Amino acid sequence: MLSRTLLCLAVTCASTPLLADTVWLKNGDRLSGTIKLFDGGKLLLQTDYGGAIALDWKQIKTLESKEPLLVKQGEYTGEVAQSLQASDEGKVVLSEGGAPKTVELASIQQIIKPKPVITDLVWKGNIDAAVDFQKAENDTDDYNLAFKTSARHDRWRHNAKGEYNRESQDDVVSTDNWSAEYSLDYFLTDKFFWDGRVNYKRDKIEDLSRERTVGTGPGYQLWDDELGAFKVGALLNRTDYQFSNGQKENFYAVAGTWDYNRYLVGKKFEFFTNGELGKPLSGVADYALDVEVGLRYKVTDWASLNLKAEKDIISGSNDGDVDKTRYTAGFGVTW
Template identity: 25%
Template sequence: MRHLLPALLLALALPLPAEETKPAAPPAEASKPPPPDEVRLKNGDRLTGTVASLAGGKLVINTLLAGTVTVDWSQVASIRTSSKVVVKLSTGEVVEGQLVEAPEGRIKVATAGAAAPVEIEAVKVSKFNEPPAQWHGALTLSLKVTDGNTHTRSFLFAAEGTRATENDLFLLRALFRYGQKSGVIDERNAYGLAKYNYTFHKGLYGYLSAELLSDRFKDLDLNTVVSAGAGYEILKEEWIDLTAEAGLAYIDNNFHDADDDSHLGGRASARLRVALPLDFEFKDLFTIYPNFEDSQDYQYRNEATLGTAVGGGWSLLGGVITEFDNEPSPGLRRYDNTYFVGLGYKF
């Protein structure tokens, strides 16, 4: 026992063995950002950044140094992206995936789940990242008020909406005019148009349309024109557009006092837009409706406007609307002109 007690005291006095310490884990390496997209041109130039879109033969790249750059798709030798791109072909097919290295004149799309990238001829590519079709439109309002020896109240309201895709276009238009003089209505006219265009070939399209016109002071309860035909974009540049179209039409007239009539006729129309100096823009829409059963019976409508943008989607507009009937109801003039100045808004 006397030998056990010193041994016990010695064991308690000795320090405990230190725990084995593990080396600290190195800090996790920060994830590297993906490399920028790269576009190589046929002249040897290289552009890096983010591929934004392709439409109308123009490729748009957002670069860090030069900002947004637009190049001709025909001048692109190769293209590589880090993120997915929605590729639309001229046939209407859509492929989505990352663009990887490909031989000149072709692109390769690495789609999810595919064993190998899809290889496509560059000339068959129509669009990158096509935005969904949306409605756009414009509103116009013109007011006139006089007081004193005469008391007049009148206004003109117009609205237009379009939804365009690569292959077709929907168009809706409405125009309403109303006026009073000394409390008596002296003007009430309403016009509406619904139209659908389908593109057969670049610049060439077919159309279906329906137009309605009512005018209390022309003895016209309702004029209906249903038409089908073809049109062609003669000019389409940044500063000018010119389109012409023609087709067959069924025309039905319901009069208030005169006898109603309906007949087979035609519809021909021309639309012009010209950008002018000082940010002015001129537009003209002319439409004529001949009667195939009576060569002396025809009507035409012309809308001419001159406007300039004032900012924020607003514009200042002025123009004239002409409605002509070569054989009006008895006691009525053949034409009416409406002059207006007002505000417009595009959305």
């Protein structure tokens, strides 16, 4: 009985087709793997033989998938297809439980895996940590923890980031600060959006102990796909300072922002930079610059090593200039 059962299982497994997605290209090539995402003109196909492969959508003849996928033909509306079936060149058949529907590939703007609650939710982010302990004539402890995440649904995109830094030497703390920021983008078109944000910084060591900034303004998304993203924006900000002696001041400023990342070498490496350059409308300072540049190396699909440099400058301030540079190296997780 055991032998007969094992034989039946073997026959069943051999006769069951593998649930691999297939993409046919216009040049005659045929690729098999798992469709992860189509966005920004690129279809990401995860393969066992070549890792993640980004395919130009214009070079795809047709495709098929046995897994449910959310297919968007408009900017913000879509439907979950239970499967995709190959069709004539430039077309694909959507099976939605009812009558199959043939659509043009050129009409499709996005394909993603449907989420359990919010089907079109796209959530990505990373957490980076750096720790340095030095035991010598002078004992030094250095901690850095940072996170950044964004979630997009319909016309809305939620962004959040934060960072914590602490340095001490022989139990004397020289750096102890943290910051948090939340911003909400509303897309007026597929590229233009309106940004509203709030940022709070707390420093227990420096004279500038608290900083709160509230800003709003337009932004433009140059691209956002599996190979990276780039957005720029302009803000009108109100900033409130509180110093360690209890003195307070506030001012308005205009600022330009950027956020760029690019994957290289088959998504093994990621180069990223983001920052803000501001000009106060009053005479409290000449300008302020807050910029981050870094490189991230993916060890696995979720684990990474990172190297970052951060620069914080306040020039021409009535309370003295600020010029800080910080370098960190550590590990993290990415999703």
